[in-house]
Every structure is written in structure tokens, then in C-alpha cells.
Amino acid sequence: MYYSISGKVVFYEEGKVVLENNGIAYELGVSANTLAAFAKKGEVVTAYTYLKVAEDEMSLYGFYSKEEKAMFVNLISVSGVGPKTALQILSGIDLQSLAIAIVNGDAKTLAKVKGLGKKTAERIILELKEKISAVGESESSDGFFGLLSGEDASKDEVVNDAVLALVSLGISKTEAAKAVSIARTKSDKLENIITLALRSFDR
Numbered sequence: 001m002y003y004s005i006s007g008k009v010v011f012y013e014e015g016k017v018v019l020e021n022n023g024i025a026y027e028l029g030v031s032a033n034t035l036a037a038f039a040k041k042g043e044v045v046t047a048y049t050y051l052k053v054a055e056d057e058m059s060l061y062g063f064y065s066k067e068e069k070a071m072f073v074n075l076i077s078v079s080g081v082g083p084k085t086a087l088q089i090l091s092g093i094d095l096q097s098l099a100i101a102i103v104n105g106d107a108k109t110l111a112k113v114k115g116l117g118k119k120t121a122e123r124i125i126l127e128l129k130e131k132i133s134a135v136g137e138s139e140s141s142d143g144f145f146g147l148l149s150g151e152d153a154s155k156d157e158v159v160n161d162a163v164l165a166l167v168s169l170g171i172s173k174t175e176a177a178k179a180v181s182i183a184r185t186k187s188d189k190l191e192n193i194i195t196l197a198l199r200s201f202d203r
Contacts, residue, residue: 002049002060012039015087017062019047028062029083031072032091037064052076052083059083067095078127080120089113089124097178101125102132106174159184162193171201 005026007019017030017038028047030038038045047062048069061083063069068090075086089098092113101109102125110121159180166176176197183196 001051004046004048005062006044006046008044009038009041012041017047019045019062026060026062028060029087030062031068031087033094034062034064034068038062061087065095071095071098074128074131075124078124080123085116085120088115092116097174099132100177101174102128104173104177105129106172109172109174158188158190158193161190162197165194166197169198175201 005019005021005028007021007026009017010020010025011018012035014032014035015029017028017035019026019028028049030047034047038047045064047064048066049063050061050069050072052059052061061072063072072083072086072090075081075089076083081089089110093101093110097109100106105125107118107121107125110116110124111118113121162180162183163173163176166180167173171179179197179200180193182200183193186196187193
């Protein structure tokens with residue numbers, strides 16, 4: 001019903017942003033990331049929205065990007081994951097790391113999100129792994145989560161080797177993939193990529 005709303009930020013607090021458009025104020029449930037992007041009164045912003053309709057309520061949620069909205073919709077499609085839990089997940093881990101963790105079956109990383117148990121993390125992976133992978137591989141996915149689209153690490157042999165090297169040192173595959181993807185933008189040589197990635201863990 002509502003694809004997006006552009007309006008002036010008139011109020012915000014943890015988990016909530018209010019946008020005013022043509023005399024109508026819209027209260028949006030938001031993640032910590034969206035709150036950080038919109039937390040400036042008087043500024044005009046565009047929120048991509050999702051309307052949740054239940055028997056006893058109608059709730060509107062807002063997102064700073066199409067990708068965050070898409071992940072939210074995917075998360076609430078999982079059995080036992082409602083809007084509040086989905087926002088909590090989006091607040092506790094960045095989108096790229098979340099997508100990589102799901103695709104890699106990394107329940108340990110997901111379970112680090114406050115309030116998210118191991119069983120729920122495993123259910124998210126079970127129900128979304130193939131879906132997120134398929135979207136990431138699609139050329140029409142609007143660069144869905146970056147690393148899973150045109151920048152997919154699996155299509156770069158140097159990146160794959162670097163990730164395997166870090167994993168062999170005891171670093172989780174999710175953290176290794178993220179560090180290597182950043183290092184890859186600075187160098188084409190395997191040795192340099194591994195060195196740069198390792199340095200990022202010393203900060």
C-alpha cells in the first residue's frame with residue numbers, strides 16, 4: 001500500500017521516527033540503523049515503508065534503504081519472527097554481515113544478536129538461505145547486499161583463497177569474508193589482501 005514516504009523528521013526516539021508530509025504525521029517503527037540515518041529534526045528524508053496489518057492493529061515500519069526493507073520482509077516471513085524481532089536483528093548486525101551469515105549457515109554469528117536464540121537463528125538460516133542466495137545471484141536485484149551480487153566473493157578466486165586462509169587461522173567465515181571484501185578493494189595480490197584483512201582485526 002505504501003512504498004515509501006518522504007517527509008520532515010518531527011520526532012524520533014529509540015525504535016521510532018515520525019515523518020510529517022502535507023500535514024499528516026506518520027509514525028514509523030525503525031531499526032537502530034534507520035534511526036541513526038534519520039535522527040535529525042527538520043531534515044526531509046525518504047523512508048521505504050512496510051505496512052503490517054493484523055486483526056487488532058495496523059503498524060507502519062520505515063527503512064533507510066530498499067535492501068533493509070527487503071531483509072525485514074524476508075525475516076518476518078520466518079516462522080516465529082515478528083516485526084519487533086526483525087527490527088532487533090537489523091539493529092544488532094549490519095545488512096552485509098547478516099546476509100553473509102545466512103548464506104554461510106553461520107548460526108553462531110546470528111545468535112550474537114541480543115535476544116536472538118540459537119534455535120531462532122538456525123530457523124532463519126534454514127528458511128532464508130536459498131532465498132537470499134538466489135536474490136544475491138540475480139542481476140536484477142539492485143545490488144542486493146553488495147557482496148552477494150556483482151561483488152560475490154565466490155566469483156573471485158583470490159578472495160576465496162584469502163577467506164580460506166583466514167578461516168584456517170580460526171577466524172569465522174562470515175568475519176573473514178567481510179574483512180577480505182574490504183581488503184580486496186585496496187589490492188589485487190593475495191598476500192596483501194590477507195595482510196590487510198588481518199590488520200583489520202587488530203583495531
